[in-house]
Amino acid sequence: MWKYIKAGLIILVAVAVVSGAIWGLSKFSSVQNLFGDEDIHSGELGEGGGFGHGQGKGLGRGGGNGGSSDHTDLENHPEGGELLPTGEHRGEGQTGSLSMLFTGTSLNFLKMLLIVALIAIPWAIIDQARKKQRSTAPVHVASAEVPASPQNTTGTN
């Protein structure tokens, strides 16, 4: 039981350390620039609003502020200016370089499935080739004391 408690505490400390590191890094302007300080909003579930000077850089999905017809984008407000809180982040816009690959949140499951297939199929082929190689090898020596995958171990006992 003590082992579980100790492990739990270590994990919680690790969570706190990672969170602290993220918070600390967020204070650096270079890190802020890396992720961009633009607001993101997908129009699909936007909650009205729409009075901001639409300077949102347009890397995000959607981009519509939803609701008000008073809202105009960069074309009508070339002066730009600070983006006012409008539709907020209900739609969870996906911005940046990764979003070029992953646009649209509704297909997340399929995207993940695709990655699983891309990894699992070659991995299975490699595994089978390795097994064949082992079976033809004259002497088999156990190479690892540690199980390759965490699933091969059970519990903390």
Place this chain on the structure above:
Amino acid sequence: MENVTMKTTKKWSKLLTNLVVDLVFLVAFLASIEVKGTGLVIHEWLGVGILAFILVHVLLHWNWVTAVTKKFFRKLVAEPRLNYIVDLLIFIAFITIIFSGLVISRVVLPAIGLEGLRSGFWKVLHAQATNLTIILTGIHLGLHWKWFVSMFQKYVSTPLHMRKANKQVVESPVTVTVDAE
């Protein structure tokens, strides 16, 4: 003999626990990233709940974590090292999602009397970390696909076949002939 059976059952139940926890974790994660489907309230609370899943998941594999950590910089074959690196990145990515999500929270933080930030930086970080986690989780599942298949066979496929076979034996008519002599 009885002792061996009990040990096997105990081990199997732990494997089953692992499988159930992993599947629920996966479904919870997939549900939480579909904000449009769940709405903001479920999205945020489920996100906080995922922290508990992370804790349970790591605890269930704690022996492996400690074993690989001890040997990581010493003699260790590539496979556990690769799994370890992917798992560590997933852990960091998940904490980034949860932490940045809490910072911009509009449901969880107000529920405890705090106000979330309205910074674009945290929103972008939240979205980017989510994208990265989808990729990493896909890699993680791909690397453990064999385990999932074997677990499915052990706990779903084989018992179903066994049940079918037993049913056929019970349902098949038995004719008994007795000699009068």
